[in-house]
Amino acid sequence: MSGIHDIEVKTIDGQTQKLSVYAGKHLLIVNVASKCGFTPQYQGLEKLYRDFKDKGLVVLGFPCDQFGHQEPGDENEIKTFCTLNYEVSFPLFAKIEVNGPNSHPLYQRLKQDAKGLLGSEGIKWNFTKFLVDPQGNVVERYASMTTPAQIEKDIALRLG
Known part of the structure; x- marks a missing residue:
């Protein structure tokens, strides 16, 4: 399997699609939650999206x-x-599991390709972020506490 583009996901509206619809784009993939201390990161994520889409x-x-x-x-x-x-x-997607035996195939792949602190694979909390290149390769993993503003420079460098 090459990259993540052959993985199927379900949109928040219930439509199944392959991530290949995003081939050729840089992706910032984030596990999100509405009642978390990091929830205000939605604002920064939206800013990144609007600034760089x-x-x-x-x-x-x-x-x-x-x-x-x-x-x-x-x-x-x-x-x-x-x-x-x-x-x-x-884009938002249907609720998934990111850890454990029911971990979504996307997150199985992300965790395998970009390990966390000390080589751990598990997602520690909401708003863990993965940066994926246009070919579908995971190039960076950011912790929950890393804000969208803190990774803006990385994204700007990659996008030219």
Whole structure:
């Protein structure tokens, strides 16, 4: 398997699609939650998306309820929350698991390709971010506490 482009995901509206629709784009993939201390990062993620989408960046948000039950809503509630509170316009997807035996294949691949601190694979908390190049290769992993503003320079350098 090369890159992540052959992996299927379900949009927040319930449509199945392959990540190949984003081939040729840089992706910032984030496990998100609506009731987390890091939830205000939605604002920064949206800013990155708006600032860099014309240069080839797409932010992809994957809601996850595995950390402190901080994403209890269904997809409609999540979409409404993100739109009303943060004016999110980047693609959101159906709720998934990022750790454990039911970990989504996308996150299995992301964790395998970009290990965390001390070589760990597990996602530690909401708002862990993965930067993927246009060929579908994971090039960077950022911790939850790393804000979108802190990675803006990395993204700007990659996008030219």
